[in-house]
Amino acid sequence: MALRQILHHPDPRLRNKASPVASFDAELGKLIDDMLETMYDAPGIGLAATQVNVHQRVVVIDVSGEKSTPLHFVNPVIAETTGEEEMEEGCLSVPGVFETVCRAEEVLIHAFDRNGDPFEMNADGLLAVCIQHEIDHLDGKLFVDYLSQLKQLRIRKKLAKEQRQYD
Ligand code: GNR
Ligand code: NI
Numbered sequence: 001m002a003l004r005q006i007l008h009h010p011d012p013r014l015r016n017k018a019s020p021v022a023s024f025d026a027e028l029g030k031l032i033d034d035m036l037e038t039m040y041d042a043p044g045i046g047l048a049a050t051q052v053n054v055h056q057r058v059v060v061i062d063v064s065g066e067k068s069t070p071l072h073f074v075n076p077v078i079a080e081t082t083g084e085e086e087m088e089e090g091c092l093s094v095p096g097v098f099e100t101v102c103r104a105e106e107v108l109i110h111a112f113d114r115n116g117d118p119f120e121m122n123a124d125g126l127l128a129v130c131i132q133h134e135i136d137h138l139d140g141k142l143f144v145d146y147l148s149q150l151k152q153l154r155i156r157k158k159l160a161k162e163q164r165q166y167d
Pocket of ligand 2 (some may be wrong): 058
């Protein structure tokens with residue numbers, strides 16, 4: 001397994017739309033394992049392949065808080081949504097920014113596992129928020145896109161300033 005580098009906003013590669021996975025092979029398994037390791041190392045509760053510059057529809061999540069429930073979703077789609085809920089979100093690609101976003105309260109996900117077997121999962125609470133956040137990444141969307149233009153401008157300036165301190 002290996003850690004992969006996480007892209008930071010406003011890297012234009014975070015805006016790529018990911019392609020569906022076509023072959024369920026050893027390379028996919030390695031990507032999933034590397035993404036789980038990278039997510040736990042960060043640490044985060046989810047990671048989309050887009051964030052590690054792989055533009056394929058792969059997501060990993062573990063909302064257990066104790067690394068006990070690693071989940072992966074290949075070619076995930078939201079089949080049904082119910083209700084609305086506000087939650088404070090953060091993103092490993094937008095470090096240090098936490099803002100409230102409104103999303104569906106409950107979602108039914110259709111996806112495939114690493115072997116290519118289809119499954120469905122009903123999600124609510126933090127898991128529902130996280131899977132919606134991750135599927136947005138696969139479509140080139142970030143949680144900050146839901147905020148006002150003024151907030152988005154402030155966030156871009158803050159991240160640009162922090163970036164300059166590393167250069
Ligand atoms: O670690 C993460 N925490 C989080 C908290 C609230 C809503 C969404 C998330 S996902 C984030 C990791 C990440 O950036 N995934 O793309
Ligand atoms: Ni994110």
